[in-house]
Amino acid sequence: MSEVCLKVNKLKTSFSTPYGKVTAVNGLDLVLHRGEVLGLVGESGCGKSVSALSILGLINSPGVIESGQILFDGKDLLQLNNDELRKIRGKKISMIFQEPTTALNPVYKVGDQIAEAIMLHQKVGYKIALKRTLELLSLVGITSPEIRMKSYPYQLSGGMCQRVMIAMAFSCKPEILIADEPTTALDVTIQAQILSIIQKMKEIDKTAVMLISHDLGIISENADRLMIMYLGKVMETGKVSDIFNNPLHPYTRGLLGSIPKRGTHRKYNKLISIPGTVPSLINMPNGCAINNRCQYAVPGLCNKKEPDLIKYEGTHYVRCWKYQGWDNE
């Protein structure tokens, strides 16, 4: 594997609420290599977005990063002050958000918003920045970029705004791009276009991409490795081909069984759903986070003690008692 550009150790982020403390990310370990796409999958509330925001130092009160390390470029990002972080954010690590129309500033022209990032981080003048903006906009597939760069966000469609966001994110040739549900708000035909642009831009700059999505289909088609999260913890991680061909964790199997596959029909294939609902983070179950929804759960073990994330083979890791000496059969 190529060089490591980001390493997260035992990250723990929590929020204090009137009902008690909520630990959104609980001991996350993560390694991101140059030029790879790492998929982060999970249902709502599993902590995938909070992980991304923690990496960028965008957790605000009442949220707090309790412990852990985020190592980037030989430095721990959690030890840096705001000024130092600002030099990294948008330049070396950039982010694309879910809702493109609200992520852009409505009162500035989109071209100026991209140019601002370039001027700020590359210390160049307005004219040079605008020239680079023009190149970027045509790279992300915006037709007649000279006209479009003078438009305001409301004049552009959602897909167009997301292209502008991508252009902005890639404006300083970042080492890491965090894409948080970049296509969830878009139609499928536009989604396919946006994902192929992210892939293309990634190839040009050899950027490492962290792709956050709830859609396993998107991850299977776009990522190299993936991490499956549930209630703030990683349940299974490994190469996309390993996990899709040989899903180990009962939760992963449940997720894969829940999705209607192409060419299946309700008359012949019933969906294998996971019973119950995701519990609230305030009332976390004891032991394994999923034991109350898992059909293999062993009373006295799974609801008492939490399993560790252990190696199954190669880069394939799983957090389940089933693979730690105990077998259901």
Next chain:
Amino acid sequence: MFDAGSTKDGTMNNTPIISINSLSKNFEVNSSIFIKSKMTVKAIDNLDLNINKGEILGLVGESGCGKSTLGQILLCLEKESSGTVNFHGKNILKLKAKEVRKLRSHMQMIFQDPFASLNPRNTVGTILSEPFRIHNKNLSKKEVDKLVCKLLEQVELSPDYYRRYPHEFSGGQRQRIGIARALALDPEFVVCDEAVSALDVSIQAQILNLLSELQTKHNLTYLFIAHDFNVVQYMSDRIAVMYLGRIVELVPIEKLDKNYMHPYTQGLIFSTPSLQPTNEQKFVIKGEAPSSVNPPSGCHFHPRCKYRMGICDKAVPPMVEVEKGHWIKCFIYK
């Protein structure tokens, strides 16, 4: 009528429960807040469609193609601009408000957002007994309570939830309450408008299984509106693909063949992420769906179509039956 009685597979009853004839819906919008001139959005453009008894008709398309508007017109929640909708042979669009109310016990809707579609001030019991209070006035309170508990059991919720408020439930449970409410009066026809798209995948599977079981149990007819092609394909007996107010393809599920379909359907299928990545060249549809204020001439899809021919921007292609029950609106198949 181009699809009457076309799905002959023995198991299905082919009498149309709903037949839609040349239905159009235009919305007038102000072109600017300062200028008084109006623009017309053609949400539904001269649409013909039959929905057969006991089938699940999937309606799929991108946002703004008019699929939700169609569902709303069928339930008389929105006024049509022209055309007719016959329910059991009777045009329901010309009914008086009182008659429409009666009709609602036969047709119901399951909405997309389970957080917005339940009144937060009412308990589940009140929400679910309302249909009986309106349509079955002679039932006693006890009888209604019994029916409500039966409904809750039907959607796999505990009858103990009777006194709880919507905010105490998760999204999936709320959607079950929405389904229970829709089924309260034993309707024949249910419009599921993006009924699962707001839910997490594991919950989505539970709701899809539930909808499928209820359909078989009560021989319901669904118009299943969704934007995810894999979900629509999984649920439906027939699929109608809609693009800018027109149905461009109508296909029984067993005749779905990727080499033999409308170019838009093809693009839609290839754009939908799949769990089984293939080595096939991904066919990405270029550009974005144009606005329905000013739709392209001829075939609406021609600016984005890779098979575009000279005639495509001049004339509207007719709906052609390429094989039994499979209709395509494209000049390639003419």
